[in-house]
Amino acid sequence: AQKVTQAQTEISVVEKEDVTLDCVYETRDTTYYLFWYKQPPSGELVFLIRRNSFDEQNEISGRYSWNFQKSTSSFNFTITASQVVDSAVYFCALSEARGGGSEKLVFGKGTKLTVNP
Amino acid sequence: ETGVTQTPRHLVMGMTNKKSLKCEQHLGHNAMYWYKQSAKKPLELMFVYSLEERVENNSVPSRFSPECPNSSHLFLHLHTLQPEDSALYLCASSHTLLYNTEAFFGQGTRLTVV
Numbered sequence: 135a136q137k138v139t140q141a142q143t144e145i146s147v148v149e150k151e152d153v154t155l156d157c158v159y160e161t162r163d164t165t166y167y168l169f170w171y172k173q174p175p176s177g178e179l180v181f182l183i184r185r186n187s188f189d190e191q192n193e194i195s196g197r198y199s200w201n202f203q204k205s206t207s208s209f210n211f212t213i214t215a216s217q218v219v220d221s222a223v224y225f226c227a228l229s230e231a232r233g234g235g236s237e238k239l240v241f242g243k244g245t246k247l248t249v250n251p
Numbered sequence: 252e253t254g255v256t257q258t259p260r261h262l263v264m265g266m267t268n269k270k271s272l273k274c275e276q277h278l279g280h281n282a283m284y285w286y287k288q289s290a291k292k293p294l295e296l297m298f299v300y301s302l303e304e305r306v307e308n309n310s311v312p313s314r315f316s317p318e319c320p321n322s323s324h325l326f327l328h329l330h331t332l333q334p335e336d337s338a339l340y341l342c343a344s345s346h347t348l349l350y351n352t353e354a355f356f357g358q359g360t361r362l363t364v365v
């Protein structure tokens with residue numbers, strides 16, 4: 135069965151600090167996708183990144199970076215020089231190839247990040 | 252505008268009421284979803300529609316009844332709800348049902364059952 139664990143329930147940092155959000159996943163499939171979503175106070179989940187199981191290259195997008203390590207089944211997310219606008223709940227999610235085109239996105243419980251001025 | 256619009260944003264209803272949540276997407280997507288987000292729980296997938304046909308129903312109680320009249324609209328009809336059904340209900344859409352497709356979410360309806 136799929137499972138996504140975000141062990142950090144809440145994190146609080148001061149602006150300009152770097153912060154890493156952890157995500158550990160479980161799957162029996164060799165083919166799967168990992169996602170990160172951001173949920174600001176307004177409620178909607180905003181897609182941040184998608185990474186397939188065959189691509190372990192780390193990715194950087196501005197102040198955001200992602201570290202995918204299959205050996206430890208982790209897909210961690212780092213925000214560099216955090217800003218108040220980064221305050222949100224961040225969700226890691228896993229989707230397996232199930233055949234027949236049926237998608238099931240399994241989410242972790244989320245990590246609430248608060249960036250204080 | 253997010254592309255996925257949910258109404259109402261907030262809803263308070265009694266246990267004997269009947270109400271409906273509406274979701275509309277302007278992205279030309281073929282798949283739509285209902286998720287439930289309760290405090291301190293992972294997002295729970297409730298229903299999945301692809302090309303207006305329900306393809307998944309995750310053991311959701313019958314007091315929740317989805318309807319997808321066309322690929323742009325999704326409803327969640329509610330009746331005789333319980334207080335534990337209070338949650339944020341999120342609608343999402345994706346281009347297809349393929350597992351590698353990202354979903355786009357609405358802002359949700361905050362439902363309180365009293």
